[in-house]
Amino acid sequence: MADPPxxxxxxxxxxxxxxxxxxxxxxxxALHGWYQIHQRKLPWRDAPSLxxxxxxxxxxxxxxxxxxxxxxxxxxxELPDFAxxxxxxxxxxxxxxxxxxxYSRARNLHKLAQAIADRPVPPRSPADWQELPGIGPYTAAAxxxxxxxxxxxxxxxxxxxILARLAxxxxxxxxGSEAAKHFTPLADALIIGSDPGTHNQAMMELGATxxxxxxxxxxxxxxxxxxxxxxxxxxxxxxxxxxxxxxxxSITRVWCExxxxxxLKRGHATAKRLAGLHELPDAxxxxxxxxxxxxxxxxxxxxxxxxxxxxxxxxxxxTATLAKIISATSALEWVPLxxxxxxxxxxxxxxxxxxxxxREK
Ligand code: SF4
Numbered sequence: 203m204a205d206p207p208x209x210x211x212x213x214x215x216x217x218x219x220x221x222x223x224x225x226x227x228x229x230x231x232a233l234h235g236w237y238q239i240h241q242r243k244l245p246w247r248d249a250p251s252l253x254x255x256x257x258x259x260x261x262x263x264x265x266x267x268x269x270x271x272x273x274x275x276x277x278x279x280e281l282p283d284f285a286x287x288x289x290x291x292x293x294x295x296x297x298x299x300x301x302x303x304x305y306s307r308a309r310n311l312h313k314l315a316q317a318i319a320d321r322p323v324p325p326r327s328p329a330d331w332q333e334l335p336g337i338g339p340y341t342a343a344a345x346x347x348x349x350x351x352x353x354x355x356x357x358x359x360x361x362x363x364i365l366a367r368l369a370x371x372x373x374x375x376x377x378g379s380e381a382a383k384h385f386t387p388l389a390d391a392l393i394i395g396s397d398p399g400t401h402n403q404a405m406m407e408l409g410a411t412x413x414x415x416x417x418x419x420x421x422x423x424x425x426x427x428x429x430x431x432x433x434x435x436x437x438x439x440x441x442x443x444x445x446x447x448x449x450x451x452s453i454t455r456v457w458c459e460x461x462x463x464x465x466l467k468r469g470h471a472t473a474k475r476l477a478g479l480h481e482l483p484d485a486x487x488x489x490x491x492x493x494x495x496x497x498x499x500x501x502x503x504x505x506x507x508x509x510x511x512x513x514x515x516x517x518x519x520x521t522a523t524l525a526k527i528i529s530a531t532s533a534l535e536w537v538p539l540x541x542x543x544x545x546x547x548x549x550x551x552x553x554x555x556x557x558x559x560x561r562e563k
Contacts, residue, residue: 211225211226211229211428212229212368212369212370212428212429212430213369213370213430214428225428226391226392226394227394228428229392229425229428230392230394230395230401232424232425232427232428233401233404233405233408233424233425234400234401234404235424236404236408236424237400237403237404237407237408240407240411241403241404241407242267242407242411244258244267244271245271245274245275245278246258246274247403250348250349252324252345252349253282253283253284254278255344255345255348255349256311256314256345257274257277257278257311258270258274259341259344259345260307260308260310260311260336260341261273261274261277261302261307263304263307263341264303264304264307265302265303265304267410269302270302273298273299273301273302276298277298280294280298281294281295281298284315284318284319285315285319287311287312287315288312288315288316288318288319289319290312292309292312292478293478293546295308295309295311295312296308296309296478296479296546297546299546300546300547300549300552301549301552302549303548303549305476305478305479305548306336307336309335310335310336310337311335311336313335313336314334314335314336314337317334317335318334326346326350326352327346327352328342328343328346328352328354329342331345331346339357340356340357340358340382342354343355343356343357343402344356344402347393347398347399347401347402348399348402348403349399351396351397351398351399352398353390353393353398354390354393354398355386355389355390355392355393355398355402356389356402356405356406357382357385357386357389358382358406358409359378359409360405360406360408360409360410360413361385361389361405361406361409362378362381362382362385362441363409363413363415363440363441364405364408364409364413365385365388365389366381366385366431366440366441366442367413367418367429367430367431367432367437367440367441368425368428368429368430368431369388369430370429370430370431370433370434370440371384371385371440371441372440372442373442374442374443374444375441375442375443375444376443376444377443377444377446378443381441381443389405392405408423408424408425412424413437415438416438417438418437418438420432420437446508447508448508448509448510449508449509449510450509450510450511450512451509451510451511451512452511452512452513452514453484453511453512453513453514454484454485454486454490454493454513454514454516455482455483455484455485455513455514455515455516456482456483456484456485456487456488456490456493456515456516456518457482457499457515457516457517457518457558458483458488458517458518458519458520458524459517459539460520460536462538462539462540463536463537463538463539464536464537464539464542464555465482465483465520465528465534465535465536465537466480466481466482466483466534466535466536466537466545466547467480467481467482467483467484467487467533467534467535468480468533468535469481469533470533476548478546479546479547479548480535480537480545480546480547480548480551481547481548481551482515482551482554482555483534485516487531487533487534488518488524488527488528488534489527490518490524493514493516493518496516496517496518497516497517498514498515498516499515499516499517499558500514500515500554500557500558501513501514501515502515502550502554504550515554515558539559542555
């Protein structure tokens with residue numbers, strides 16, 4: 203990132219490079235000193251290993267730490283290393299991931315373990331890691347900096363937020379990726395010393411526990427003295443990103459129960475998001491229209507990326523016409539209610555189904 207003449211790290215007036223380096227060292231001491239004392243105790247930081255780092259980084263893509271914690275513990279117990287994961291069945295992998303969402307992560311992690319198990323040694327450079335399934339620039343930087351001390355900066359939403367505020371950057375970015383690209387040179391420049399993994403983790407920890415999107419805790423921030431946005435006031439206004447275009451969608455779902463079985467649809471093996479996962483079928487799968495006159499069991503709302511989705515679940519009785527459609531559609535399956543625990547349902551559908559069944563008791 204090019205600085206205007208005479209202005210150095212985070213808009214600080216500097217006259218020569220020695221001043222800039224001294225300031226960079228001060229920033230490091232403040233951040234790393236804070237991290238040593240205040241870092242959260244997390245299971246992947248306890249006796250760290252390449253495998254724990256990889257699994258935690260996959261789980262933490264799109265997921266909060268608190269949500270990932272019980273999944274990580276269970277995963278470690280059942281699949282403690284690359285070799286065990288590589289030979290596990292897909293059904294077991296998906297079941298352990300059930301409820302965590304974004305299931306392509308589980309499938310990619312499974313494939314990655316198989317690729318690693320086939321090699322005499324795991325790759326070391328960020329570029330080589332990016333050749334593996336499910337690994338983008340951020341995950342490659344996180345894994346290789348933590349496990350192999352590669353000087354690669356992790357630039358995710360948390361880090362973009364911190365850097366935009368430290369630098370007081372007021373430009374409007376099209377989206378998060380444009381902002382990440384803009385701040386990558388600055389994030390790279392902040393990596394000094396022999397422990398880039400600790401530096402990346404300290405930055406991520408600061409974003410997750412102090413420099414919140416709303417109401418950042420500037421009063422206790424270890425790098426407040428370096429922060430241009432804090433000095434100006436209203437740091438929560440940065441970074442500036444164009445608002446996302448929200449698209450609304452409505453889906454009509456069918457609840458069809460018959461002789462202790464529930465009708466479910468299984469995602470096709472090649473489906474990007476729901477391969478192998480079960481969900482309540484939608485009305486179109488069964489050629490049904492005008493369900494308004496049927497019994498409405500629940501209305502659920504959720505957001506997936508830029509879509510705001512409203513799903514209405516109607517109770518439908520199995521008719522002879524429906525039975526014909528069901529037997530002609532391989533993706534539709536009657537699943538005994540007592541076997542629901544042994545199949546893998548998508549997270550929201552698992553919750554909705556157990557909520558509706560608990561009302562029946
Ligand atoms: S001073 Fe406030 S806005 Fe600046 S980095 Fe720290 S928490 Fe974030």
